[in-house]
Amino acid sequence: MKILITYSSKTGNTEKIAKAIHKAVPNANLLPISEIIDLNYDLIFIGGWIDRATFDQTSLTLAKQIFDKNVAYFFTLGAYPHSEHAKDCVNNIETLLKNNNNNIFGGYFCQGAIDPKLISWLSTLPLDHKMAPSEERRQRWDDAKSHPNQIDLENATQFGLNIISKYQ
Ligand SMILES: Cc1cc2nc3c(=O)[nH]c(=O)nc-3n(C[C@H](O)[C@H](O)[C@H](O)COP(=O)(O)O)c2cc1C
Incomplete structure (x- = not known):
């Protein structure tokens, strides 16, 4: 099973989450979006930081290019995770991924400095x-x-484990 964990991160918060997920899935390829060569994977974790209530430009561009895949997503945002704004972000990202006929296994997000x-x-x-x-x-x-603090990172690792257990 080929797994990709890929992310966009301007100031490092989302990269920390990507690395924490990688701990749960050490055999996955962990790459910033700029270094992806192809999308030939069985499962793709795609992550980005939030800009205007959706993925930032880099992760948004990639998300629009992923079709018919098994995906999981993650993001960091300045707003509180329980806010209406965070719900809007989830809706916007899930809609984007669903519109391309992807199978969404789950999502993870937390606040980021x-x-x-x-x-x-x-x-x-x-x-x-x-x-x-x-x-x-x-x-x-x-x-x-x-943020992300130690608990956020542990939760991200747990998220990775949950996704893998759903997938297998
Ligand atoms: C230009 C810009 C726009 C942002 N827009 C939002 C936003 O709409 N909503 C939000 O909750 N956070 C917003 N943020 C906060 C970032 O999403 C947040 O700090 C994130 O953790 C940054 O991740 P990074 O360190 O991986 O780049 C914005 C940050 C920047 C720099």
Whole structure:
């Protein structure tokens, strides 16, 4: 059984999750999306970071090229995992994968620290801007800072084990 774990990661959070999944599936090929040669695999774990409520451009482009496969997905996001925003991300990604007739085995996601450069830029926005830093937003950014943490990584490894047990 050929398994691929592939990911896009700008600041390293999603890469950590990919590596944690790889612990559960050590015989899988672990590759950043930029290094994939082909999609000739029995099962593909595809991961990305969230940008505007869906996969970032690199993982989105790949997801659109995967057809008729067994897939599992993972992502990291700045929002809380139990938020409506996280649900939207799940829906958007699952719809994308289902539209290409893929068989989805499951998904995993957790919060990931937000790029400090983005926070600095957001902090310059005028208070009446819709993305201006409210107290609630600042709290969320602060909470995201420690993620993915050890528990997130252990959960990701467990996710990998669950997917493999479903697949076999
Ligand atoms: C340009 C940009 C846009 C983002 N958009 C969102 C978003 O729409 N929703 C969200 O929850 N997080 C968003 N984030 C936060 C990232 O998804 C999050 O920090 C993620 O863990 C980064 O993963 P990486 O370290 O693998 O690049 C955004 C971050 C950046 C830099």
